Amino acid sequence: MSTANLAHLRERAQWIRTETVRLIEIAKSGHYTSVFSAAELFSVLYYHTMRISDDPQWPDRDRLILSKGHCAVGVYPILAEKGYFPVAWLDNYARIGSPLGDHPDMKKVPGIDFSSGSLGHGLSIGLGMALGLKTRQSPGRVFVLLGDGELNEGQIWEAGQAAAHFKLGNLIGIIDRNGMGLDGMTEETMRIEPLADKWRAFGWQVSEVDGHDLQALVDLFDALPAQSDQPQMIIAHTIKGKGVTWMENSRVWHLGYLAGQDAQRTIEDIRSYQWT
Amino acid sequence: MTTIDIHSAGIEMQEQDSWHLGMLRTQAHSAIAARVLAELADSDPRICVLTADLGFSNRTVEFSYRHPERFFNLGIAEQNMVSAAAGLATTGMIPYVATFASFLGLLCCEHIRTDCAYPNLPVRLLGHHAGISLGYYGTSHHATEDIGIMRSIANLKIICPADAYSLEHALRQTVHEEGPIYFRLGRGREADAYQPGEGWEYGKVSILRRGGDAVIFANGIMVAAARQAAESLAQEGITVTVADLHTIQPFDTEGVLSLIEETRQVFVAEEHNTRGGVATAVADAIVDNGMAGVKLVRIGFPSDEYSAIAAPYPLYQYYGLDAVGVAERVRTVLR
Numbered sequence: 001m002s003t004a005n006l007a008h009l010r011e012r013a014q015w016i017r018t019e020t021v022r023l024i025e026i027a028k029s030g031h032y033t034s035v036f037s038a039a040e041l042f043s044v045l046y047y048h049t050m051r052i053s054d055d056p057q058w059p060d061r062d063r064l065i066l067s068k069g070h071c072a073v074g075v076y077p078i079l080a081e082k083g084y085f086p087v088a089w090l091d092n093y094a095r096i097g098s099p100l101g102d103h104p105d106m107k108k109v110p111g112i113d114f115s116s117g118s119l120g121h122g123l124s125i126g127l128g129m130a131l132g133l134k135t136r137q138s139p140g141r142v143f144v145l146l147g148d149g150e151l152n153e154g155q156i157w158e159a160g161q162a163a164a165h166f167k168l169g170n171l172i173g174i175i176d177r178n179g180m181g182l183d184g185m186t187e188e189t190m191r192i193e194p195l196a197d198k199w200r201a202f203g204w205q206v207s208e209v210d211g212h213d214l215q216a217l218v219d220l221f222d223a224l225p226a227q228s229d230q231p232q233m234i235i236a237h238t239i240k241g242k243g244v245t246w247m248e249n250s251r252v253w254h255l256g257y258l259a260g261q262d263a264q265r266t267i268e269d270i271r272s273y274q275w276t
Numbered sequence: 277m278t279t280i281d282i283h284s285a286g287i288e289m290q291e292q293d294s295w296h297l298g299m300l301r302t303q304a305h306s307a308i309a310a311r312v313l314a315e316l317a318d319s320d321p322r323i324c325v326l327t328a329d330l331g332f333s334n335r336t337v338e339f340s341y342r343h344p345e346r347f348f349n350l351g352i353a354e355q356n357m358v359s360a361a362a363g364l365a366t367t368g369m370i371p372y373v374a375t376f377a378s379f380l381g382l383l384c385c386e387h388i389r390t391d392c393a394y395p396n397l398p399v400r401l402l403g404h405h406a407g408i409s410l411g412y413y414g415t416s417h418h419a420t421e422d423i424g425i426m427r428s429i430a431n432l433k434i435i436c437p438a439d440a441y442s443l444e445h446a447l448r449q450t451v452h453e454e455g456p457i458y459f460r461l462g463r464g465r466e467a468d469a470y471q472p473g474e475g476w477e478y479g480k481v482s483i484l485r486r487g488g489d490a491v492i493f494a495n496g497i498m499v500a501a502a503r504q505a506a507e508s509l510a511q512e513g514i515t516v517t518v519a520d521l522h523t524i525q526p527f528d529t530e531g532v533l534s535l536i537e538e539t540r541q542v543f544v545a546e547e548h549n550t551r552g553g554v555a556t557a558v559a560d561a562i563v564d565n566g567m568a569g570v571k572l573v574r575i576g577f578p579s580d581e582y583s584a585i586a587a588p589y590p591l592y593q594y595y596g597l598d599a600v601g602v603a604e605r606v607r608t609v610l611r
Binding site: 059105106107113114115117118121124125126127128129130131132133135136138155158159161162165166 | 321324345346348350351353355356359360361362363364365366367368369371386387390391394395396
């Protein structure tokens, strides 16, 4: 990928972060760091990888399920920018009557492929979508963004065994492996490692990648097989709160609120962040 | 009690005592469902069937023989199955999900609510062997709270057919219905409740008999029991209306209240706890519409205890959920 294109993806990821700060200031509470760990994933998926069109209901489109639904605030600005709904909706984020809340509602928000929020459901939803698309001989693929904490849920592994059983090569899981949940490190709260081995044992093709390295993400998504009888699991190693120096790997910022000068300073921090 | 040989599939058994899952009977509710769905699927590519390692119990294997590419056995993982059905529905499919009512209505309650009903997707949930029809399998396999749970979920329709005849009507009339539907099915091996030609309309209470002393609202297996009870009561000079309240959601408030108005003496007979089910739905309609002077008698399972252990028929008898029990209850109240 050209330097200019990579710079564009970087700019989009930064914009996702600054928009997240802006929107959460309206709601007065939100999951900043869960978006920040996934910002590069959103940038690459929505601005490079996914086959989507101006019609958010295009039957053969690629889908993205936000199984970690609390990152939706980072996706709303993208969907508005794509023209799926008025940009002005963002200014009333989470206010009474707004279609936009902390967890996404597919009936209210064009471009949201499934309503989520109850952790552990998303891979099963993706499994059903992938089965349906395969049955209907659609080329559409299904991406499921999973939090690492929600891998504690048993239903994830029910879906994992079924996707391999049904040979769903059109199902791609992405684990935002930021290492932290609300109570702290995933490995302290409830150990999920060895993650790659577990998914391999369940019959998935597993890749690991630096989830903030745009070139690596582009290369990995570009290399996804067009035809496969194996579901794909991408473990994206990320940093919770990435892109805001003082939020990175912080235990206290899973949920939070930045107002006024603090929000402005955070936005400046995001804009001046030194990417290596 | 008759002892059932599990290898005797296809052989006519003494129905009154037999109930084994492995025994095939053509009028079993789920066998009817599989046949009707296979027929509907011949001309409708959207229809698919999911089950959780119960294909030989609920006879959805019959569907799989005809449409193998649209039959998905998800293994013993019911919550994954219900969520996957919701995902399937977003791609334009109409998934019919079949498993025991205890697992659908209780284990998968949140998945039905959050993944099927909240996005209002056309997922069809076939909860079979509802009530205590799994007999001495015990409370883990009984579903006597499912209607109460399902009733509280927005967007969800609930239908409880009385027999194979009405189940077939229910399936055919609701194929194009928007949003999710919970079909509450029994074993379906009881005698038919309907006579050929009697009307069955989705969303409308079916009046099966007219009388002047009371009205009995029933559904599921209690419809045949109520009809039989009404016949024996008639010989004693007590005449009752028998109405099949098969569609619990949307609730036919007008139809139900107009029948209540005739005598203001109401019995509700259901294979469900007396709290939260159809009796409560009828009580809600009475209270919400300010209808005064109504006596409501609930015939069902006691809500504050778990079921005794026995085969289904002895259990129905024990709890008064048969023709004799219903007649006795009506007689006692009206006397």
